[in-house]
Amino acid sequence: MPQALAVIAGYYLLSAAFISSEFNFGYFIGFSFFSMIAGYLWLNCFSEFQYDHHIASISACASIVALLLPALFLKSPIRPFWTPSHAGFSKILDSILLLSGMTLVAGAMYNFDVAQLVRLIKLDADIYLARETLKFPKLLDYLLGITATALLPFAFACFVERRRGGRAAAALSLLFLFYPVTLSKIALFSAVWIGLIALSARFIEARLLTILSLLCPVALGVFLIVLRKLGVLQGSLVGSYFALINFRMMTFPSLAMDYYNEFFSKNELTHFCQISFLKAFASCPYHEPLGIVIYNAFGIGGYFNASLFATEGIASVGPWFAPLAAFAGGLVLALGNRVSAGLSPRMVLTSAALLPQIFLNVPLTVALATHGVLVLFLLWYITPRTSVQHE
Numbered sequence: 001m002p003q004a005l006a007v008i009a010g011y012y013l014l015s016a017a018f019i020s021s022e023f024n025f026g027y028f029i030g031f032s033f034f035s036m037i038a039g040y041l042w043l044n045c046f047s048e049f050q051y052d053h054h055i056a057s058i059s060a061c062a063s064i065v066a067l068l069l070p071a072l073f074l075k076s077p078i079r080p081f082w083t084p085s086h087a088g089f090s091k092i093l094d095s096i097l098l099l100s101g102m103t104l105v106a107g108a109m110y111n112f113d114v115a116q117l118v119r120l121i122k123l124d125a126d127i128y129l130a131r132e133t134l135k136f137p138k139l140l141d142y143l144l145g146i147t148a149t150a151l152l153p154f155a156f157a158c159f160v161e162r163r164r165g166g167r168a169a170a171a172l173s174l175l176f177l178f179y180p181v182t183l184s185k186i187a188l189f190s191a192v193w194i195g196l197i198a199l200s201a202r203f204i205e206a207r208l209l210t211i212l213s214l215l216c217p218v219a220l221g222v223f224l225i226v227l228r229k230l231g232v233l234q235g236s237l238v239g240s241y242f243a244l245i246n247f248r249m250m251t252f253p254s255l256a257m258d259y260y261n262e263f264f265s266k267n268e269l270t271h272f273c274q275i276s277f278l279k280a281f282a283s284c285p286y287h288e289p290l291g292i293v294i295y296n297a298f299g300i301g302g303y304f305n306a307s308l309f310a311t312e313g314i315a316s317v318g319p320w321f322a323p324l325a326a327f328a329g330g331l332v333l334a335l336g337n338r339v340s341a342g343l344s345p346r347m348v349l350t351s352a353a354l355l356p357q358i359f360l361n362v363p364l365t366v367a368l369a370t371h372g373v374l375v376l377f378l379l380w381y382i383t384p385r386t387s388v389q390h391e
Contacts, residue, residue: 004045011041011061017068023206023345025336025352026071031210032356036307037064039254047258051265052319059319060257063309063326070327074334077341083384089158096155097167100174103143107181110136134183142370148178148187149354150372153194154379157350160198185244190354197353198346206345214250214356221246253360256306259294260314272316275365290315290363308364329364336373339381351376 015034021027037060044053044060084092111134136144152175159168172195178187200209224238273284286293290311291303304310308329313322340348358371368374 004042007041007045007057008038011038014061014065014068017072018207021072022075023210023348024072024075025340025348026068026075026330026333027207028210028349028352029333029336029356029359030068030071030330032214032360033067033307033309034064035214036253036257036360037061037309039251040257043254043258047262049258049262051261055319056257056261059314059322060309062323063313066323066327067330067333070330071333071337074331075337075341078338078381080381083382086384086386089384093155093158093167096151097170097174099143100147100152100155100171103140103147104174104177104181106140107136107144107178110134110140111181111183144178144182145370146372146375148175148182148184148190149358150351150376150379153190153353154351154376156194157198157347158383160350161344161347185248186354186357194350194353198350201346201349206349209349217245218250249357249360252304253307256294256304256310257314259298259300259304260290260306260310261319263294263297264315264318269318270316272312274311274315274363305361305363307360307362311363312365332364332368336377336380339377342385343380343383348380351380 018027018031018034040060041057044057047053083089152171156168156171156175159165159171172191175187175191175194178184178190181187197209197213200212204212221242224233225242227233228238268285270284270286270290271282272278273282274286274290288296289303289305291305294300294304294306309322309326312329313319313325317325336352355367355371355373355376358367358373362371
């Protein structure tokens, strides 16, 4: 325990970078990564695996520094080559709502079961077993991810800035309807979470809200567990909340680094062959997604889909070169800073509200393509800054 406390105390000296930086997209995502690495360093002190923990710790610290340098401090704006008119931008936002509705209808043709909502209300854990059986056409699968993670949050953020309450409510309603179609945990909470972020951003400074958006859900989980231990609360709701928020969403990304370090210290690195479009040009020792590979190797209770630190870093190039992969990730976040420069902090926070969990739980390439981060960057880039002000 004393060693773990000393490691974390030393690591948190790096938090000075957040104190000296202004808010931007890289700040928002970078703080989640910073917290994830803190969790890994703590777990690493108690890990029973046999890989070189000293090298892994140094690599993790070097990786977060390599990511934060560009993510926090590269933020000069890029002049857009084209921006739509005020009326044209309004049509783009309305088109997003229309496309989202059409995507939902298409998805519902493959899966829409009201009974799943009933099972959700009853906190039936088996509901997520059904998710593994869902199969959508590839194009529709991409559309579902991009629409739910990027398009609708962006449209909602713009409607909020323009004080278009009806359309903002429509965007949130569509977001909620993604849950009975996809059975995604993120889809379940996304509408409430995005609305809460938009409301909080009216009263709380963006950097502080970034910290609170991570701290408050975790603190609530701990508080609920304490109340249950004291006999104040009963039932399964407390355990379900703690398992989903504190463990699955917060602890798993850190724990994944421990498992990936162990597996790839004894097995062949991927050299990025896990990236879909590279598989056509290079042989790969692994024919399944890395999350399934790790699951099959350790028999743990779920797929370890992990962040760029574990996938593009540890799995692809190993701990010695993982900081280079993290630096590349930092450059991607810096691109987000540059294309969103000039937008209000509230709009950036709201339109990107779901992305911290995405980046923590999937590889960078998956976040960019499948979850629409590149699409969001493009929308930020062409957004007329005067068209997202109050009408």
